[in-house]
Amino acid sequence: MSFKLTILGCGSATPTIDRNPTAQALQVLERFFLIDCGEGTQLQLRRNKIRPRMMDHIFISHLHGDHYLGLFGLISSLHLYSRNKPLHIFCPPKLQEIIELQLKASDTRLTYELFFYSLRENNENLILETNEAKVYSFPMNHRIPCWGFKFVEKLRPKSMRGEKIREYNIPFTKVDEIRNGSDFITEDGKTILNNELTFPAKETRTYAFCSDTIYDEKIIPYVKGVDLLYHEATFAHELLDKATNRYHTTALQAATIALKAEVNKLIIGHYSSRYGDISPLLNEARSIFENTIAANDNLVIEII
Amino acid sequence: MSFKLTILGCGSATPTIDRNPTAQALQVLERFFLIDCGEGTQLQLRRNKIRPRMMDHIFISHLHGDHYLGLFGLISSLHLYSRNKPLHIFCPPKLQEIIELQLKASDTRLTYELFFYSLRENNENLILETNEAKVYSFPMNHRIPCWGFKFVEKLRPKSMRGEKIREYNIPFTKVDEIRNGSDFITEDGKTILNNELTFPAKETRTYAFCSDTIYDEKIIPYVKGVDLLYHEATFAHELLDKATNRYHTTALQAATIALKAEVNKLIIGHYSSRYGDISPLLNEARSIFENTIAANDNLVIEII
Numbered sequence: 001m002s003f004k005l006t007i008l009g010c011g012s013a014t015p016t017i018d019r020n021p022t023a024q025a026l027q028v029l030e031r032f033f034l035i036d037c038g039e040g041t042q043l044q045l046r047r048n049k050i051r052p053r054m055m056d057h058i059f060i061s062h063l064h065g066d067h068y069l070g071l072f073g074l075i076s077s078l079h080l081y082s083r084n085k086p087l088h089i090f091c092p093p094k095l096q097e098i099i100e101l102q103l104k105a106s107d108t109r110l111t112y113e114l115f116f117y118s119l120r121e122n123n124e125n126l127i128l129e130t131n132e133a134k135v136y137s138f139p140m141n142h143r144i145p146c147w148g149f150k151f152v153e154k155l156r157p158k159s160m161r162g163e164k165i166r167e168y169n170i171p172f173t174k175v176d177e178i179r180n181g182s183d184f185i186t187e188d189g190k191t192i193l194n195n196e197l198t199f200p201a202k203e204t205r206t207y208a209f210c211s212d213t214i215y216d217e218k219i220i221p222y223v224k225g226v227d228l229l230y231h232e233a234t235f236a237h238e239l240l241d242k243a244t245n246r247y248h249t250t251a252l253q254a255a256t257i258a259l260k261a262e263v264n265k266l267i268i269g270h271y272s273s274r275y276g277d278i279s280p281l282l283n284e285a286r287s288i289f290e291n292t293i294a295a296n297d298n299l300v301i302e303i304i
Numbered sequence: 305m306s307f308k309l310t311i312l313g314c315g316s317a318t319p320t321i322d323r324n325p326t327a328q329a330l331q332v333l334e335r336f337f338l339i340d341c342g343e344g345t346q347l348q349l350r351r352n353k354i355r356p357r358m359m360d361h362i363f364i365s366h367l368h369g370d371h372y373l374g375l376f377g378l379i380s381s382l383h384l385y386s387r388n389k390p391l392h393i394f395c396p397p398k399l400q401e402i403i404e405l406q407l408k409a410s411d412t413r414l415t416y417e418l419f420f421y422s423l424r425e426n427n428e429n430l431i432l433e434t435n436e437a438k439v440y441s442f443p444m445n446h447r448i449p450c451w452g453f454k455f456v457e458k459l460r461p462k463s464m465r466g467e468k469i470r471e472y473n474i475p476f477t478k479v480d481e482i483r484n485g486s487d488f489i490t491e492d493g494k495t496i497l498n499n500e501l502t503f504p505a506k507e508t509r510t511y512a513f514c515s516d517t518i519y520d521e522k523i524i525p526y527v528k529g530v531d532l533l534y535h536e537a538t539f540a541h542e543l544l545d546k547a548t549n550r551y552h553t554t555a556l557q558a559a560t561i562a563l564k565a566e567v568n569k570l571i572i573g574h575y576s577s578r579y580g581d582i583s584p585l586l587n588e589a590r591s592i593f594e595n596t597i598a599a600n601d602n603l604v605i606e607i608i
Contacts, residue, residue: 014381015347021377039377040344043319063409065380069373073325073343076369077318094409101405105367105398107448144411 002027003153003205003303005228008044010269010295012234012248013066015039020297021066022211022270024230025050028132028153034058035149035209041070042077048298052078057128059135060091061211062146068095072102079110086113090127090137092145093118119147124222138222140213143247148210150222155181156205158198168192205303208263211270214244215253220261227303229258230295233268233281251281255288269295306331307457307509307607309532312348314573314599316516316538316552317370319343324601325370326515326574328534329354332436332457338362339453339513345374346381352602356382361432363439364395365515366450372399376406383414390417394431394441396449397422423451428526442526444517447551452514454526459485462502472496509607512567515574518548519557524565531607533562534599537572537585555585559592573599 004027009020021038025045032055034041045052052074060068068091078087089095096116103110117127119137128135133151140146157179164170168186170178178184184192208223211232223229234248243250249257251268258266266289271278278294285292293301308331315323325342329349336359338345349356356378364372372395382391393399400420407414421431423441432439437455444450461483468474472490474482482488488496512527515536527533538552547554553561555572562570570593575582582598589596597605 013384015350015377017347017350039374040347043321043344046319046321063406065377065406065410069377070343073319073369073373080317092409094405098402098405098409101398101402102367102369105396105402105448106369144409 001156002029003207005207005230005267005301005303006048006050007267007269007295007297007299007301008041008048009038010271010297010299011038011066012270012272013064014273015066016273018297019271019273020044021069022061023070024209025055026151026207028151031056031130031132033133033135033151036061036067036211037069037071037074038066039069042074044297048300053081053083056085056088057130057135058087058089058091059137059149059209060089060095061140061148061209062142062144063092063094063098064144064212067211071095072099075099075110075114076106076108078112079108083112086115088115088117088128090117090119090135092147093120119145124150136222138219140210140219141216141247142212142214146212148208148213148219148222150206150208150226152206153204156202158194158201160198161196164192164197168197170197207303210257212248214247215249215257217257217260219257223257223261223263225262225264227264228267228301229261229263229265230267230269231257232270233285234270234272236275236280236284251284252288255285255292258285258289258292264291266292267295267301268292305460306333307511309511309534309571309605309607310352310354311573311599311601311603311605312345312352313340313342314575314601314603315342315370316574316576317368318577319370320577322601323575323577324348325373326365327374328513329359330455330511332455335360335434335436337437337439337455340365340371340515341373341375341378342370343373346378348601352604357385357387360389360392361434361439362391362393362395363441363453363513364393364399365444365452365513366446366448367396367398367402368448368516371515375399376403379403379414379418380410380412382416383412387416390419392419392421392432394421394423394439396451397424423449428454440526442523444514444523445520445551446516446518450516452512452517452523452526454510454512454530456510457508460506460508462498462505464502465500468496468501472501474501511607514561516552518551519553519561521561521564523561527561527565527567529566529568531568532571532605533565533567533569534571534573535561536574537589538574538576540579540584540588555588556592559589559596562593562596568595570596571599571605572596
């Protein structure tokens with residue numbers, strides 16, 4: 001019953017040896033979502049033993065190279081692996097033109113279908129619903145059009161009360177239905193209410209991704225109360241002017257968003273390459289919002 | 305007096321943990337040429353302590369992603385480093401359109417000029433002459449238009465005979481001229497011929513890069529007698545059919561080209577990801593052409 005985020009890259013525009021540009025994989029139950037796809041993402045997926053063929057949905061926040069330059073290589077590799085199921089890409093409109101031009105230049109007819117869904121809305125917008133989750137986009141405030149994404153787990157299956165299986169002689173084939181909320185009818189026609197058979201469902205889990213953006217409190221309602229918030233923290237607050245000029249956020253500002261949005265946990269990333277040791281950024285964020293962790297490449301965070 | 309090749313990536317279309325896609329840096333004296341620029345090249349340059357700002361010329365063989373997908377990231381980083389000198393890119397025509405579309409999508413006005421030189425010729429063609437080297441392109445035979453590159457060092461400065469400096473009281477400021485071939489006129493007007501003052505010039509060095517191509521003997525005259533030949537060897541010869549179908553070369557075929565072209569040394573690379581251990585490919589090549597080495601990422605080969 002995983003709800004697990006893997007940081008594939010936590011660097012910013014200029015990559016460093018230790019930090020790939022932005023990419024993350026979110027696993028919700030058996031489904032993997034790829035969020036941004038900076039250069040090197042293919043290799044990072046491989047290092048983290050996440051098979052690209054398990055992914056059907058990719059979300060690209062904006063068209064600065066450090067957020068999408070790994071995509072065409074990934075698309076090409078899936079072609080070479082003879083993928084046959086469609087791949088769905090949620091992205092700013094111009095990405096489709098770039099990818100199609102690259103396909104044309106390499107004279108490639110993909111073995112699978114590629115679907116593009118343009119991000120255009122300037123408010124929260126449900127862009128995808130799968131069996132496992134709903135995905136929303138919402139606007140960020142960056143130098144070019146940019147979107148954040150929120151992943152909301154759908155109702156989680158309940159856990160069965162083991163003794164009830166024996167008591168009512170419940171066949172194995174009925175367990176999934178009951179875990180999803182059905183009542184059970186015994187052999188002699190008696191209805192056993194679901195509440196008697198199961199423990200209460202755990203709360204559904206939520207993750208919000210915010211990169212890249214200037215400090216903007218308009219984001220708060222979109223990420224209100226999520227279990228885990230990723231917010232960029234490119235600079236320490238002593239470089240506030242630089243952050244503001246470049247439409248980026250400081251660690252202190254990221255923590256302020258987390259605090260005001262009353263999220264459970266904050267994870268910061270997208271560090272400027274000037275920071276070798278990022279503990280000053282982490283400490284700064286924790287001074288405002290205690291439950292903060294710092295992303296590093298290959299970090300895995302599981303929400304229980 | 306370096307003439308030094310650094311392998312930045314020796315993999316083929318699907319990258320592996322140990323092998324980045326194709327990229328090489330050739331140092332001729334103080335100048336660095338970048339040959340192909342697969343995904344991850346920026347980081348590979350960093351790992352090899354080669355500063356991108358020292359490069360003015362990039363050569364892209366063809367528009368399969370594993371040979372150019374690192375270019376836009378490199379261009380972007382040079383912009384972020386506030387590069388101000390021009391960058392010259394020798395490439396198939398369509399690359400300019402791809403890069404310009406990506407610049408537009410990211411709303412970037414580069415801090416430096418970018419010049420594109422389209423590869424179009426179907427024979428050997430001098431495409432660049434610097435103080436250090438002449439660079440030629442020549443056609444390969446691949447699924448899409450593809451070019452090889454030959455780098456020919458220009459005349460190397462001679463070494464001075466130390467005792468002649470003392471004998472004729474040659475000032476330090478004259479040494480470079482003499483090493484480049486000038487005679488010397490003494491204080492009392494006597495001309496001393498260059499041959500008396502210097503050791504004979506060493507032979508100039510040559511490197512040819514051939515990736516990707518089907519086995520094609522038409523390439524031989526273009527690489528005839530070079531000191532070092534890089535030739536792709538994607539498959540072992542037992543997979544000749546696969547190699548031929550995909551317009552690639554086997555290790556045995558690469559060695560045959562080296563033998564027939566009478567080169568001094570062969571380096572093979574562009575290995576299919578199916579090969580973990582590439583010694584079968586190396587052994588196969590050596591059975592035909594003894595002086596073969598196998599590329600691996602971060603290998604440095606110096607031609608003396």
